[in-house]
Amino acid sequence: MTVIEQHDAPASTAERAPRGRRLRSLLGWAIVVALVLGGVFVATQVAVRMPDQRGSLDPESVSDSGAMALAQLLDDQGIEVSVFRSRAEARAALDEDTTLVMANPYTLTDDGITELIDPADRVVFLSSSTHLLTLLRLGDNAAANPSPVEADCTIPEFANVGTIRPDRMFAPGDGVEGCFGTEDASAVLVDEDDGTTRIVVEGARLFSNAYLADDGNAALGLALLGQTDRVVWYIPSFGDTDIEGEMPDSLGSLTPGWVTPAILLLMIAGLAAALWRGQRFGPLVAETLPVTVRASETMHGRARLTAKAGDAAHASEAIRDGSRRRLARRLGLAVNATAEEIADAASDRLRIPRGALHDLLAGPSPTDDPSLIDLARRLQELESAVDASTTVERRPE
Template identity: 65%
Template sequence: MTVIEPDHAASSPAAPFTAERRPSRAKTIIGWTIVAVLVLIVAMVGLRVAVTAPGARGALDPEARDDGGALALADILRDQGVEVDVRRSRAEALTAIDEDTTLVMANPYTLTDEALETLTAPAGRVVFLSTGTHLLNELGIGENATGTLPAAAPDCDVAEFARVGTIRADRLFTPADGVQACFGDAEGAAVLVDRRSTPERVVVEGTRLFGNAYLAENGNAALGLALLGQTDRVVWYVPSFADSDIEAEPVDTLGSLTPPWVTPAILLLIIAGIATAIWRGQRFGPLVAETLPVTVRASETMHGRARLTARAADAPHAGQALRDGTQRRLARRLGLAVHAGADEVADAASDRLRIPRGTLQALLAGPLPENDAALVDLARRLDELETAVDDSTHVDRSEPTTHPREAEGNT
């Protein structure tokens, strides 16, 4: 609640208020510095995680120790006397392969069909531990089948699978004509063996069969030995994008289309914006406890409104304020009610000044001024009207009163 009092009643000073002391500037700077350092650390960690390339040890990698790696299967083969030669270069793998070697690889999606044919031609056996639709079509060995098998036995004429036992495969294949289907039937089998040509080719989806986390389940380890332990030497090729022969046309990106200086400029602007925010940022201070009511001088509100009106350059509003003030003062001097209308005040002023009624209506209730010049003229005329009414009031009170007897004597 705010109380406005006239100037003569506003002799007491404004009520005091209390406020807590704001924290020092040094503490504020230290706080903002800590926040900025934390933000930069989080941004750097997020950027590092976002741009970090996948590890060199992928799924069914014979040197990977994670759940998806195949290090356990490679160690079992070595324990059985099988030499496991890991190659990550297509050229090196090609020089290490002969007709007495088993070539093992996951789905070689990084190689073209020509490169895959060149790589597999010298081998005696080729085992694909994982596959895709394109590889199935390229090999002509079968197609994808729907459904899964809870537990599947070999059920085929392949002698090396006779002692494997049962496995549980997540992916089945429908064999092509002349291809043996094992661990399933002709509608869907987990392993396809193609002996129609040289080299012999075997396809199996081994991600959840030969991974380190699943090798000890069911007959998975025995199946891995049956597939890869038929020769004394295994060349395990690990496909990667670094060894790819696929030549793709570069795609235009926003980074490639913009000049080289755009990215550093954007980073510089971001850093400048963060620095400016820290520099200009100010923590909200504590709330100020203020005792109410607060005494405000009437002259302060008057001057404040006047300054606002002058700043807004609102001549009509200022003219109306001048008229309202003149009207109230004239009504008080003429003995009228404070809220008397403009026409009533104008008629009473006309009677006091002994001028025809209707003369002052345009001054007190006419169009408002539209510019500063008209406002100054209106203020001057209103001041002249008030002065004239004051003068007429003083004249009326100062005139002598004639006694009736003196009037009779004079007659």
């Protein structure tokens, strides 16, 4: 029975060794597969999210040029803000108690703009172009006036806005009322006709996250967009344009869509293989130096470096530290005694004023070589005097 057990034990040990190697190999491949799948997921997310379409006056953008602060301000006032990036969805969301808000719809044709704003009773353009002013017959451009201006018009919602600093002024057209400026140049154009309201303002800076808190910008934003219970905010983009045109072929358009994910996958797989097969460094091992460096050589080397750097303050501190240590030992004080304690003990021993020794042992550092030499000489004289007094005290009577 004993003989059988002795023969079976090595066989079982030999069977467990290959099994352990197989488990480690499977674990390594599992890690590689997990890394590859994670890389594919990241690459897919990057491909889906780019390019980023959030830009100026975007209510979902937190950048300085975005308008998320204004959207949150409206939400705090109980006004529902719905953001759309499709003109068809934005048009379908309009009703009688809704304000349609957008920046200059430069990606739409004249027919597309008209089709979008026709169902809306109240439309606010947060930026405009000369073509849009002409299309809506609101007016024309006027000379800019960066000075603060007030409402100065009959629109009731602008009564408590205060002053603003507009970046652009407009000349009102026939039947269009201008606010925040003069009769010939106004920052806000309001056209009310047959129950519909069309408003134009250049708000790229006024309503941005960076400048909304300045002057009366926030109050103006609430006055323009807070007159209805709901705001439909349309974001123009080339992805939602109705302008027909042919784009020239580029390298990006000619490249198949799977090329970029394949390159990223190969890079991640190569990195994973390098990490898997790479040799890891072990723990640090302390070893003795092959030679012994004498303390005097170290001292001279540091002295040369200090002299080359011209650091008189650092050199004086080293000289003072050595003098304080030697004086403390000779005066029977602790090694870590302070400069004040050493100066008091030395003044009692030598019968000289304490103030002079305080400045000598812990005073201002010298700034040049002559001052450093004078300090070293005075410290040497102090040590010699203490040595002499100690020798006299120890001499037998």
